[in-house]
Amino acid sequence: MSARKPLTAATADRHWLYENSVQNVDWETGFLDRAYRRVFRRPASFLREDFCGTAALSCAWVQKSARHVALGVDLHGPTLAWGRRHNVSPLGAASLRVRLVQDDVRHVRRPRADILAATNFSWWTFKTHTDLLAYLRNCYRSLRDDGMLALDIYGGPEAQVTQQEERRCAGFSYFWDQAAFNPITHAYRCHIHFAFPDGTALRRAFSYDWRLWSVPEVRELLQAAGFAETAVYWEGTDRNGRPSGIFRPGTLGDAAPAWVAYVIAYRRG
Numbered sequence: 001m002s003a004r005k006p007l008t009a010a011t012a013d014r015h016w017l018y019e020n021s022v023q024n025v026d027w028e029t030g031f032l033d034r035a036y037r038r039v040f041r042r043p044a045s046f047l048r049e050d051f052c053g054t055a056a057l058s059c060a061w062v063q064k065s066a067r068h069v070a071l072g073v074d075l076h077g078p079t080l081a082w083g084r085r086h087n088v089s090p091l092g093a094a095s096l097r098v099r100l101v102q103d104d105v106r107h108v109r110r111p112r113a114d115i116l117a118a119t120n121f122s123w124w125t126f127k128t129h130t131d132l133l134a135y136l137r138n139c140y141r142s143l144r145d146d147g148m149l150a151l152d153i154y155g156g157p158e159a160q161v162t163q164q165e166e167r168r169c170a171g172f173s174y175f176w177d178q179a180a181f182n183p184i185t186h187a188y189r190c191h192i193h194f195a196f197p198d199g200t201a202l203r204r205a206f207s208y209d210w211r212l213w214s215v216p217e218v219r220e221l222l223q224a225a226g227f228a229e230t231a232v233y234w235e236g237t238d239r240n241g242r243p244s245g246i247f248r249p250g251t252l253g254d255a256a257p258a259w260v261a262y263v264i265a266y267r268r269g
């Protein structure tokens with residue numbers, strides 16, 4: 001889709017809008033590559049992307065190196081079909097190194113991956129300890145020895161309030177809507193809306209029914225799932241105190257009103 005024609009609710013494609021407002025897959029593949037090398041002292045080749053949606057991360061991964069292969073797993077056939085058409089096919093020969101599977105992430109175990117990534121908080125779809133633990137156990141079994149699981153997470157007091165945040169993107173506005181949060185259960189309802197210069201909007205282009213998990217909770221469940229070692233990659237700040245986009249393993253996070261981090265778990269050989 002060209003960003004040159006003014007976008008409107010009638011012409012815009014919600015997957016294109018999502019990829020161009022939420023995801024930064026070039027950065028993320030670099031981050032995963034570096035985090036893997038840092039611990040295992042060799043490059044990873046096989047990435048599995050759980051909850052892959054349009055498989056943008058898988059496609060960026062295979063474009064990074066001719067040694068890279070990727071497997072994307074998602075339940076939703078139409079979203080996978082969009083990804084095949086708009087992301088996989090344009091890769092040409094490299095498309096042969098991406099495979100997409102329509103299945104529940106808890107049911108896929110083979111082939112075993114070097115890196116398993118579940119990004120944009122998708123693993124929050126599992127709302128009980130039992131369900132999240134079952135998923136994490138499956139992740140452990142899906143990794144090679146010397147394998148790494150990467151889960152992103154966000155939090156801070158601002159995560160627990162109902163609020164809507166607008167961000168301007170090229171040709172449209174993105175809205176993150178924290179519509180409901182229940183402090184008793186941590187049930188969390190969020191939506192993404194898009195608005196266009198002509199005044200039209202795509203309300204609830206995406207909706208999420210999640211549990212807001214915390215870092216210590218997921219680390220404890222990772223340990224119970226077999227991951228003896230976990231790390232938290234916390235984002236640093238620049239000299240003005242703003243998030244720097246540089247994530248490093250650490251044990252002391254700053255009590256920011258809102259933060260994003262990665263919880264990384266290692267399966268050692």
Ligand SMILES: C[S@@+](CC[C@H](N)C(=O)[O-])C[C@H]1O[C@@H](n2cnc3c(N)ncnc32)[C@H](O)[C@@H]1O
Nearest residue numbers: 051052053074075076103104105119120122125
């Ligand atoms: C928030 S989107 C994530 C898209 C993409 N991974 C990203 O990083 O932005 C969540 C995706 O998870 C998929 N999904 C939800 N539950 C699933 C499950 N149990 N197994 C496989 N896919 C699932 C949905 O179909 C949806 O495409």
